[in-house]
Amino acid sequence: MRADALRNRAKILAAAEEVFVESGADASTEEVARRAGVAIGTVFRHFPTKNDLLAAMMKELAARLARDAETLAAEGDPETAFFTFFTQAVEQAAGRKTVVELLGVDIEVGSQAQLLRAAIGTLLVNAQEVGAVRDDVRLDEVMALFTAAAHGALHAGWSRDLRARTLSIVFAGLRPF
Amino acid sequence: MRADALRNRAKILAAAEEVFVESGADASTEEVARRAGVAIGTVFRHFPTKNDLLAAMMKELAARLARDAETLAAEGDPETAFFTFFTQAVEQAAGRKTVVELLGVDIEVGSQAQLLRAAIGTLLVNAQEVGAVRDDVRLDEVMALFTAAAHGALHAGWSRDLRARTLSIVFAGLRPF
Amino acid sequence: MRADALRNRAKILAAAEEVFVESGADASTEEVARRAGVAIGTVFRHFPTKNDLLAAMMKELAARLARDAETLAAEGDPETAFFTFFTQAVEQAAGRKTVVELLGVDIEVGSQAQLLRAAIGTLLVNAQEVGAVRDDVRLDEVMALFTAAAHGALHAGWSRDLRARTLSIVFAGLRPF
Amino acid sequence: MRADALRNRAKILAAAEEVFVESGADASTEEVARRAGVAIGTVFRHFPTKNDLLAAMMKELAARLARDAETLAAEGDPETAFFTFFTQAVEQAAGRKTVVELLGVDIEVGSQAQLLRAAIGTLLVNAQEVGAVRDDVRLDEVMALFTAAAHGALHAGWSRDLRARTLSIVFAGLRPF
DNA sequence: GATGAATGAGAGTTCATTCAT
DNA sequence: TATGAATGAACTCTCATTCAT
Numbered sequence: 001m002r003a004d005a006l007r008n009r010a011k012i013l014a015a016a017e018e019v020f021v022e023s024g025a026d027a028s029t030e031e032v033a034r035r036a037g038v039a040i041g042t043v044f045r046h047f048p049t050k051n052d053l054l055a056a057m058m059k060e061l062a063a064r065l066a067r068d069a070e071t072l073a074a075e076g077d078p079e080t081a082f083f084t085f086f087t088q089a090v091e092q093a094a095g096r097k098t099v100v101e102l103l104g105v106d107i108e109v110g111s112q113a114q115l116l117r118a119a120i121g122t123l124l125v126n127a128q129e130v131g132a133v134r135d136d137v138r139l140d141e142v143m144a145l146f147t148a149a150a151h152g153a154l155h156a157g158w159s160r161d162l163r164a165r166t167l168s169i170v171f172a173g174l175r176p177f
Numbered sequence: 178m179r180a181d182a183l184r185n186r187a188k189i190l191a192a193a194e195e196v197f198v199e200s201g202a203d204a205s206t207e208e209v210a211r212r213a214g215v216a217i218g219t220v221f222r223h224f225p226t227k228n229d230l231l232a233a234m235m236k237e238l239a240a241r242l243a244r245d246a247e248t249l250a251a252e253g254d255p256e257t258a259f260f261t262f263f264t265q266a267v268e269q270a271a272g273r274k275t276v277v278e279l280l281g282v283d284i285e286v287g288s289q290a291q292l293l294r295a296a297i298g299t300l301l302v303n304a305q306e307v308g309a310v311r312d313d314v315r316l317d318e319v320m321a322l323f324t325a326a327a328h329g330a331l332h333a334g335w336s337r338d339l340r341a342r343t344l345s346i347v348f349a350g351l352r353p354f
Numbered sequence: 355m356r357a358d359a360l361r362n363r364a365k366i367l368a369a370a371e372e373v374f375v376e377s378g379a380d381a382s383t384e385e386v387a388r389r390a391g392v393a394i395g396t397v398f399r400h401f402p403t404k405n406d407l408l409a410a411m412m413k414e415l416a417a418r419l420a421r422d423a424e425t426l427a428a429e430g431d432p433e434t435a436f437f438t439f440f441t442q443a444v445e446q447a448a449g450r451k452t453v454v455e456l457l458g459v460d461i462e463v464g465s466q467a468q469l470l471r472a473a474i475g476t477l478l479v480n481a482q483e484v485g486a487v488r489d490d491v492r493l494d495e496v497m498a499l500f501t502a503a504a505h506g507a508l509h510a511g512w513s514r515d516l517r518a519r520t521l522s523i524v525f526a527g528l529r530p531f
Numbered sequence: 532m533r534a535d536a537l538r539n540r541a542k543i544l545a546a547a548e549e550v551f552v553e554s555g556a557d558a559s560t561e562e563v564a565r566r567a568g569v570a571i572g573t574v575f576r577h578f579p580t581k582n583d584l585l586a587a588m589m590k591e592l593a594a595r596l597a598r599d600a601e602t603l604a605a606e607g608d609p610e611t612a613f614f615t616f617f618t619q620a621v622e623q624a625a626g627r628k629t630v631v632e633l634l635g636v637d638i639e640v641g642s643q644a645q646l647l648r649a650a651i652g653t654l655l656v657n658a659q660e661v662g663a664v665r666d667d668v669r670l671d672e673v674m675a676l677f678t679a680a681a682h683g684a685l686h687a688g689w690s691r692d693l694r695a696r697t698l699s700i701v702f703a704g705l706r707p708f
Numbered sequence: 709g710a711t712g713a714a715t716g717a718g719a720g721t722t723c724a725t726t727c728a729t
Numbered sequence: 730t731a732t733g734a735a736t737g738a739a740c741t742c743t744c745a746t747t748c749a750t
Binding site for chain 5: 044050
């Protein structure tokens with residue numbers, strides 16, 4: 001792929017995130033093209049289907065989150081890592097939209113999502129090893145709570161304060177008694 | 178409004194719930210009309226806009242949930258009432274669609290939503306009075322968790338088992354230590 | 355169906371024949387709508403697919419030809435009937451286009467085409483009974499020659515004279531020695 | 532023109548015949564490029580327009596047919612030559628597509644078509660000289676029947692048997708009584 | 709009031725053609 | 730010269746909304 005094509009691909013993905021975040025997955029591909037400053041044909045050359053565009057966007061997001069998780073896991077103590085990641089991701093979701101709207105949709109996110117799941121899995125296990133999270137909590141529930149919280153932070157327009165209060169309840173539920 | 182008009186209004190609302198629950202908010206108004214056994218014009222006479230139809234549907238839902246909450250509050254012990262309502266509502270959400278998809282959307286649900294909020298508020302206060310829920314938990318967080326869980330039960334297609342496990346964490350977070 | 359809807363259906367079919375005759379099956383549905391004096395949505399309400407429109411047009415044509423064949427069969431002597439029909443149909447084709455372009459395409463013309471085939475079959479049998487056409491000629495070949503001639507009259511823009519000369523060769527081939 | 536450019540031109544023409552034969556004239560130029568193993572730009576450098584590409588292809592076809600006709604004329608007895616050519620060409624058409632679809636379209640085939648016409652003319656005259664074809668038959672009609680039959684063999688998907696039967700009628704019409 | 713046909717903007721997608729690399 | 734990315738008009742089809750019947 002040529003340099004300019006790569007640049008366009010990136011511009012389109014960025015625009016897609018912007019647009020879909022603002023208006024949900026129903027936003028038009030045309031709008032994405034406009035925002036990216038390319039013609040509509042260019043979008044479809046890179047992503048033959050609107051769905052492909054959404055999927056590519058999700059992959060990027062998942063990859064980004066996975067990287068964040070890995071970084072946190074590598075850095076500090078497990079307890080902080082786990083709860084920080086959870087909090088950060090929800091904070092980010094509060095400013096975005098589709099991001100979360102899609103984190104569970106039928107779109108094929110594929111391997112990238114596995115990576116994210118694995119990364120969160122690591123955070124969880126580490127946290128459990130130091131006794132920061134109950135042992136009977138499984139990754140499935142954590143992912144579920146994660147998605148739900150992110151989704152909520154967005155749709156209900158939770159205020160920063162409400163986000164904190166809601167998460168603190170979830171965190172209390174995850175901690176040993 | 179004439180008797181048959183009232184009947185039509187009801188038929189349309191019922192059909193709308195059916196259709197939107199099955200296929201999400203993108204389902205066509207035409208399909209609602211078909212399901213209701215009326216012509217498309219009739220739908221638009223009762224609800225001048227598709228959005229109006231969705232809003233009316235949500236009002237009904239909120240009212241129904243509020244009634245459920247009140248019934249539970251009147252019936253048994255506060256602890257059971259509170260957690261049962263929460264669980265039931267999420268279970269219902271798992272089988273429906275729009276219901277939740279809209280529980281936070283920009284649609285003006287209005288007074289009916291206030292009723293629901295009030296009803297849940299009662300459940301919460303009662304539960305707190307008997308020490309089943311921590312005192313520092315506020316209605317806002319409960320609503321937030323409620324919506325998020327309902328949303329999640331739906332989008333991620335949580336299995337019955339996962340729903341139970343996830344809620345049990347949330348409930349643990351709500352209970353006093 | 356309401357009276358005006360019926361009128362529109364007819365207008366659309368007429369326009370479709372006009373347009374497709376002029377420009378082949380690749381002409382745009384939009385052009386048909388314009389020519390019919392209706393909005394594009396109206397065309398698609400009557401014929402949910404472009405293919406449906408083409409098929410409906412073909413049905414009409416086949417029905418018309420079948421009627422012609424029946425009339426000729428009922429009227430005069432079998433020899434004249436058979437050769438006149440063949441000639442007339444080719445003459446008509448010379449002024450039309452898709453009409454013929456489609457007389458063998460994969461479009462489902464259905465029962466109407468059977469009718470046409472049956473009607474030509476009658477003409478053929480009658481002509482054979484009076485010894486105007488060789489007995490070993492079968493309907494299949496007649497249909498094949500018919501379609502081919504019609505097609506040719508059109509695509510190659512055969513002049514009236516060339517049409518006559520070409521058909522006279524075909525007719526000679528059909529007659530007993 | 533450089534050697535590699537010439538080679539590309541040939542590859543493109545070959546690919547074009549393949550592709551258009553398989554899928555009709557609506558096939559995309561992109562597909563031709565792919566099949567030829569060149570980039571789309573290269574196709575357009577050699578043939579500034581899709582139409583030009585089609586025309587060039589037709590020229591090739593006409594030339595090839597003309598060569599076939601000349602070979603047959605040089606080889607054996609005129610009667611066999613004439614009818615064999617006719618039959619062969621129709622047989623070929625049955626397996627191809629655009630080939631015929633275009634044999635009469637508005638594309639400028641030009642001089643090559645004249646060659647083909649001349650070659651068939653020779654076959655015809657020879658056949659008439661030995662009394663295998665009626666004297667009053669003119670080249671125009673022969674070309675007309677030829678095109679029509681080829682077209683038909685294709686569009687109507689005539690079976691091998693039907694092709695034979697249909698041509699036998701045409702041939703009977705061409706022969707003296 | 710109810711009907712359902714008509715409207716037309718807009719969506720996703722394709723493809724001949726151009727032009728920077 | 731070849732490449733292949735970009736363009737944008739055009740196409741089929743959908744659907745909320747209007748309005749004559």
